[in-house]
Amino acid sequence: MHELGITEQLLHLTLEHAERAGATRVTRLNLVIGELSSVMDESVQMYWEIIARGTIAEQAELHFERVPGRFRCLACGAEFGMSEFGGLCPQCGGARVTVVDGDQFRLDSIEVEGTEVNDPTPEG
Amino acid sequence: MTRPRKVEVQEQIMSANDALAADVRARLDAAGVFAINLMASPGAGKTSLILRTVEALKDEMRLAAVDGDVVPVDVEKIAVHGIPVELINTGGNCHLDANMVISALPRLDLEAIDLLLVENVGNLICPASFKLGTHANIVIASVPEGDDKPYKYPAMFRGADVLLLNKIDYLAVQEFDVEYFRRGVEALNEGLTFFPVSCRTGEGLEAWYNWLREQVRRKKAGPAATLQATERR
Numbered sequence: 001m002h003e004l005g006i007t008e009q010l011l012h013l014t015l016e017h018a019e020r021a022g023a024t025r026v027t028r029l030n031l032v033i034g035e036l037s038s039v040m041d042e043s044v045q046m047y048w049e050i051i052a053r054g055t056i057a058e059q060a061e062l063h064f065e066r067v068p069g070r071f072r073c074l075a076c077g078a079e080f081g082m083s084e085f086g087g088l089c090p091q092c093g094g095a096r097v098t099v100v101d102g103d104q105f106r107l108d109s110i111e112v113e114g115t116e117v118n119d120p121t122p123e124g
Numbered sequence: 125m126t127r128p129r130k131v132e133v134q135e136q137i138m139s140a141n142d143a144l145a146a147d148v149r150a151r152l153d154a155a156g157v158f159a160i161n162l163m164a165s166p167g168a169g170k171t172s173l174i175l176r177t178v179e180a181l182k183d184e185m186r187l188a189a190v191d192g193d194v195v196p197v198d199v200e201k202i203a204v205h206g207i208p209v210e211l212i213n214t215g216g217n218c219h220l221d222a223n224m225v226i227s228a229l230p231r232l233d234l235e236a237i238d239l240l241l242v243e244n245v246g247n248l249i250c251p252a253s254f255k256l257g258t259h260a261n262i263v264i265a266s267v268p269e270g271d272d273k274p275y276k277y278p279a280m281f282r283g284a285d286v287l288l289l290n291k292i293d294y295l296a297v298q299e300f301d302v303e304y305f306r307r308g309v310e311a312l313n314e315g316l317t318f319f320p321v322s323c324r325t326g327e328g329l330e331a332w333y334n335w336l337r338e339q340v341r342r343k344k345a346g347p348a349a350t351l352q353a354t355e356r357r
Binding site: 014 | 127128129130131133135136137139140217218221249250251254274278279282304307308310311312314
């Protein structure tokens with residue numbers, strides 16, 4: 001449910017970078033969402049279609065790269081995923097683990113059309 | 125010329141909220157206020173804990189509360205105790221965010237507050253994603269909810285600085301493996317401060333009050349002594 005607030009932040013961030021780059025249209029967003037970030041991409045997509053309407057990003061395609069959650073046991077160093085984690089390390093039974101991946105929720109890049117007047121470091 | 129091109133962003137999507145949270149934090153710090161963000165499922169005991177805490181501490185420090193809700197039911201309960209309390213009408217939203225807290229701050233006289241209790245919306249998922257700028261995340265779990273909650277809502281329990289297990293008087297009548305529960309929390313959040321309490325009987329609450337007294341004392345002593353609430357995500 002919190003994806004509305006999150007999508008608002010995403011739109012704000014997108015438009016800020018698009019304007020800075022002198023874009024007239026945003027065609028794609030490249031997002032990275034970790035399994036542990038509690039963000040549902042279907043919900044982001046749904047809210048995006050509503051709140052991006054009327055902006056230069058309304059036609060943008062949302063591309064989600066999903067990163068699985070990874071934990072590491074602090075005792076034996078074994079790494080394992082969400083499904084193997086029941087509170088204890090599946091290798092040694094250790095009770096202390098750390099998150100090594102999967103908690104990100106990041107906008108990597110946007111793809112835009114428009115002049116590059118304001119973009120100091122354009123990329124092809 | 126319009127040719128499609130890629131613009132690198134590489135930003136955390138919550139950075140706008142994080143910046144507002146930093147603003148809240150700066151205002152609280154400037155006024156010497158210690159603030160907590162109370163999070164829990166509906167019915168776990170957020171309001172009960174606030175009422176108990178206000179009763180116990182209102183004669184020794186200046187308290188205020190902010191309540192994220194759609195109706196002022198809890199606000200009215202808290203206001204009976206004569207402390208300033210502000211409703212943030214979330215309009216049915218599932219969490220508070222830093223911007224909502226900013227909107228409530230002008231209605232509070234921060235210079236006249238030692239401890240600010242922010243009651244988040246009852247929900248174990250959404251509030252975990254939004255920093256508010258408060259100094260500590262307090263999560264309340266309760267025995268009737270079951271001992272598997274840390275496994276189902278890892279983001280919430282991972283982000284907690286203090287965990288209260290409320291309604292421990294139910295342990296006599298309900299199966300609840302405290303060890304299993306704690307293991308699920310500690311696996312991802314070692315050294316978490318943990319208080320088993322009952323807001324009904326009052327059991328265990330003195331340790332919670334003492335923790336708050338200590339944080340407020342440190343806040344007054346200066347920024348260096350304040351609890352360094354971990355910046356998690």
